Amino acid sequence: MTVVTAERITTADQAVRIATELAEVFAAGAVERDHSRRLPHEELDQLSASGLLAITVPAEFGGADLPPSVVAEVVRILAAADPNIAQVPHSHFVYLNLLRLAGSRAQRHDYFGKVLAGARIANAQSERGGATVADISTVLRPDHDRTVAGVESSQDDVTGGAASARIEARRFVVEGTKYYCTGSLFADVLAVLTRLDDPQGVSGLAPGEYVVFVPALEPGVRIVDDWDALGQRTTGSGTVEFAAVKVGPEQLVSRASAVNAPTGYGAFAQLLHAAIDAGIARGALAAAAEFVRTRSRPWFEAEVAHAVDDPLVVQRFGELGVAVAAAESTLIVAGAAVDAAVRPTAVADRAVARDGHSDAPGDGAQASIAVATAKILADRAANEVSAAIFEVGGTRSAAAEHRLDHFWRNARTHTLHDPVRWKYQHIGRAVLHNRPPPLHGVI
Template identity: 40%
Template sequence: MNIAVSASTLQQTGTPQGVAGPARPSQPAHVIRDDAEAIRVAHALAAEFREGASERDRAHIRPLKELDAFSQSGLWSINVPRSFGGPEVSYRTLAQVIAIISAADPSIGQIAQNHLGIVAAIRTVSDQEQQALLFGEVLKGTRFGNAFSERGTKRAADFETKFSDHGDHVIVTGQKFYATGALLAHLVPIVAVDDQGRAWYAIADRNAPGLTVIDDWSAFGQRGTASGTVIIDNVRVEKSHLVPAWKGYEAPRSDGAIFQIIQAAVDAGIGRAALDDTIAFVRTKSRPWIDSGQERASDDPYTIQAIGDLTIRQHAAEALLDRAGLAIDAAIAEPSGESVAAAQLAVAESKVLTTEVAIAATNKLFELAGTRSTLAEDNLDRHWRNARTHTLHDPVRWKYAIVGNHALNGVNPPFHAWS
C-alpha cells in the first residue's frame, strides 16, 4: 500500500492530496505483563528500529512497518488500567520506554506520544462505558493519531475547529496542522470546541468521509512523524467517541504533565543517541589533533573532558526524567492540588535538562568528531535536526519561569495541556 505522498509530488501538482490510512491489525496486540517486560520489549524493538533510522530520515520514508511492530508489541497499551485488561505500568517506566525507542528513532517515539496521552486522558475524563469501548480498541492494537494544533490562531490554546450536535453524533469542521501520527493512525482524535467553547476529543475513523490527511510535513527534523495537515470537512463522529477533554482541567489531574513527560523522554532519547554516536565516531574514525601528542583521538584530554561533561549532563537529564515519572505516579495515586503541582514542576525541570542536553550533545558531536562527521554518508546531522525541531514544542524559557516562580513565590504552575 502506498502510504505516503512526497513533498515534491505536492509541489509538482500544486494540489494537496489526501493519503489513505493503514489497515487495522488482523490480530489483537500483545498485552505487556509488567514494567520489566515493557523495558525488555522496548530494547528489542529499538535494536530493530535503529537499523533503518538514518535511511528513513534521508529518504523521508514513513515508518509504517515499524509502527505496526511497535503497536502490536503491546507498548501502545502500557498505560491502559488493569481494571480494563491493561498493564498499567508506571509512568516512570513509560518515560523510559519512550526514551529507549527515541534513541533509536525519535520520530517513532514521538508518534506514540499523543496516543499515550489520549489513553491517559480517557482514564481521567471518560465514563466507564466509554473507557471500556476505547481501551478495548487500544488493546486490539488500534493506534490513535492526533489532530490538535492549528496554524494561524493567536495562541496554541485557541481552536477554531468546531462541532455541532446531531443527537447520537456530532459533525466536526476545521483544519489542523502539526498532526503527528495522524497519517499512520487508525483513529484520529480531533480537538474541537462546542458552543460553550469547551474542548473535546472527537475521535474519527482515519478513513471517515470528509477527513483528509495530507503528507505535507516539510520540517528539516522529525521527518518521519509526517506532522502535516488534516482537513476536517463535515466529519461525522459518534457520541460514543466524543471525549470531554475539558474535564481533565476542571480539577487537579496529571494529564498535562503526562503529555509533557513524553516530550521530555523523546529529547532524552535524542541526546543519548547523539552522545553514543559521538563516542563511536571518535573511537573509530576521528583523528587526533596535531598538537595533542596522542595516537588516538579518544586520548585527547580536551575530548575526554567534553565527553565527561556530556555524559554527566545526559545522566542528570535521565535522572530528572525518572524523578518526574515518579512524581506523576504519586499524583495519579493521590491526586491533589499539591501532588499535581509537584508532578508539573518535576516534569518542567526534566523538560529543561532533556532539551539542553539534546541540543548540546547534537551540536558537540561535530566539534569532537571532526569535519569527517559532517559527510552525508553518515547522516549524523539528523540528530541535531531532530533535537532542534522537537525541542521547539514548548519553550523551556517558560519552564525556568514556572520553577523559579514556585521556588521564590510559592506560585503553582499554570494548569493546562502544556504544563
Template identity: 40%
Template sequence: MAETDVADQQQTDAHARAVRVIADDAQAIAVAHELARRIAAGASERDRERRLPREEIEWFSQSGLWGITVPKAYGGAGVSFVTLTEVIKIVSAADPSLGQLPQNHFGLVDVIVLTGTEEQKRYFFAEILAGKRFGNGFSEKGTKNVLDLRTTVRRDGDDYVIDGTKFYSTGALFAHYVPVLGLDEERKAWLAYIPKGTAGLEVIDDWSGFGQRTTASGTVTLEDVRVPASHVLPAQRVSDEPTLNGPVSQIIQAAIDAGIAKAAIADTLEFVRTRARPWVDSGVDKAGDDPLTLREIGRLHIQLHAAEALLERAARVLDEFSAKGATTEDDVARASVAVGEAKVLTTEIALLAGEKLFELAGTQSTLNEHNFDRHWRNARTHTLHDPVRWKYHLVGNYYLNGVKPARHAWN
C-alpha cells in the same frame, strides 16, 4: 491500486496478525529493547529519504507497547510513569520519529481514563489492546496562540459535527482514530475520537520540517465530519479539574529528547574511538586520549545523567500522585514543576549532544554518508514543541512566588 490504498491494505493485513498484550513493567522494558534493536537499523535511511515508517509502526503497535498504559482493570499492564518514560527513551534513542508517534496516543489514553464513561473505557481500551492507534488533531496554524482554536464541535441529535483544519498532527496519517480538539458555541473543549475513513476527514502528508521527518506531522482537514456521541469526550475537564494530564504529556516529550541525546552521544563515542584524529598539539596518538576531548565527553555524560535523573524523579512524582486516585491543585503544580525541571535538562543535553558530536568527531563526521546532522535536526525540531525558556519561568515563579503553573497540555 493507488499507493495510499496499498498502504491502507498493508496496514489492514498487518492488524490481522496477533497483537501482544504486555503483562507488566519488566516485560514492557524488555520489549522496548527488542523493538529498538529492530528499528535502529534503518533509522538513518528513513530520515535521509523521508521514508514514512509504515511497516515499522506496525511492528511498534503489534509489540503491545501502545497499550501499556491501559489500566489493569481493563486488561492492560497499567505500567508506571517510570516505565513509560524509559520505554519512550529507549525507542527514541533508536528512532526519535517513531518514539514521538505514540506521544499523543498516551496522552489521549489518559483523557479516556480521566473523563470517559464506563462504556467508553471498555470500548476504547479494548481497541487499544487490539493494536489500534490514536493520532491527533490538536494544534492549528495561524492562530493567536496554541490555545486559540477555530475548529468547531456542535451537537446534532445523537452525533457531533466537527469542522476545521489542524496542523502538527503527529501520527494522524498512521492512526486508526484521529482525536480532534474543538470548541463548542460556549468555547468549551471537546475531543472527538474520529475513526479513520470517516466522511469529511482528510489527513494530508505535507510535513516538511527539517527534523523528525518521518512523523507525518502535517494537516488534517474536517468538513462536516459526523461522529457518534459515544466517541466524544469532555476535554475541558482535564484542565478545569486538577489532573495530571498536562505533566503526563510533557514528561513523554522530555523522554523523547533524552533518547535523542543518548543516540547522539553513542554515535560520538563510536566515531571518536574508530575514526577521529587527535589534534596536532595534543601530543597523543589517539583521539580518545586527547585531554580536551575527554573533558567534553565527561561533560556530555554528566549532563545526560543529570537529565535522566530529573526525568526519573519527575516520573516518580507522577507515580506518587497517580497512586492516590485523586489529585489536588498542589499535587498537579508539584508534578508540573518536577516535569518542567526535567524538560529543561533533556532539552539542553539533546541540543548540546547533537552539536558536540561534530566538534569532537571532526570534519569527517559531517560527510553526508553518516547523516549525523539528523540528531541535532531532530532535537532542534522536537524541542520547539514548547519553549524551554518558559520552563525556567514556571519553575522560578513557583519556588519564589508560590505561583502554580497554568493547567494545560504544555505544562
C-alpha cells in the same frame, strides 16, 4: 483498524525488555529512513504488535496499567534508537490518559479494547492562524439534520458529570483543519480538539473544548502527507482536514474534565516529551563516541596517536556525559513524581483552586515542577550533544556520507514543541512565591 495481533504485556520489566529489543531493530534503519523520508509503517506495526501501546490500559479493562514512569522509560529507550518512532505514540498515550480521566465507562471499554487489539490513536490538535497556539477554530456543532428520536442519557456519557441532558438524541458535525498532526498517517483513530459551537444550547453540552475520537477513514476526513520539517521527518505530522464529519455523542470527551483539575494530565504529556529529548541525547552521545573511536584523527598539538586519547576531547565527552546523565536522572525523578500524582489516593484528594491554578503543594503541582525541570535538562542535553558531535568528531564528521546531522535536526525540531523558557518561569514562581503552575495541559 491496524491489523495486528497484539501481545499482552503484564509487567514493567517485560515492557522495558521489549522496548530494548525493538530499539535495536529500529536503530538499524533509522538513518536511512530519515535520509529517504521512508515512513515507518512496518516498524509501527511491530510496535503495535509488541503490546507496548497498550501498557497504560487500566487493569479492569484487561491492560497492564503500568505507571507513567515506565511509559517514559519505554519512550526514552525508543527515542535513543529513532525519535521519530518514539514521538508517534506520544499523543496515543496522552489521549488514552484523557479517556481514563474523563471518558465514560462505555468509551473506555470501547477504545481501550481497540488499543489492546493493536489500534493506534493520533492527535489532530494544533492549528494555524489564531492569535496563539491555544486558539481553537475547529468547531463541533449540532447536526440539525440528524437526531435519534426518543433516546436520552446522562451527561456522564460525555463529560464524566452526573447532570441529566438529552445529548444522545443529537448528532454532531466537526469542521476545521489541523496541522502538525503527529502520527496521523499511521492512525486508526484521530483525537480531534474542537470548540463547541452551540450558542442556542440545543446539544445540552457545557460550553468549552471537546476531544472528538474520529476514525481515520471516516467520510470527510482528509489526511495530507505534507510534513516537510527540518527534523523528525518520518513522524507523519501533516495536515488533517475535517469537512462536515458526522460524529455521535459517544465520540466526545470534555477536555476540561482532565485539564482544569490537578490530575497530572499535563505533567504526563510533558514527561513523554522530556523522555524523547533525553533519548535523542543518549543516542547522539553514543554516535559521537563511536565516531571518535573509529574515524576521528587527533589534533596534532595533543601529541597522541588516537583522538580518544586527546585530553580535551576526553574533557568534552565528560561534560556531555554529565549533561545526558542529568537529563536521565531528572527524568526518573519526574516519572516518580507523576506516578505519585496519578495514584488513586492522589486522585481522590484533588482540589481545584478558584484562580485556575493547581492545589499547592499538592502532588499534581509537584509533578509539573519536576517534569519542567526534566524537560529543561533534556532539551539542553539533546541540543548540546547533537551539535557537539561535529565539535568532537572533527571536520570529517560533517561529510554528508556519515549522516550525523539527523541527531541535531531531530533535537532542534522536537524541542520546539513548547518553549522551555516558560518552564523556568513556572519553576521560579514556585521557588519564590510557592505558586503552583497553571492548569492548561502543557506543564
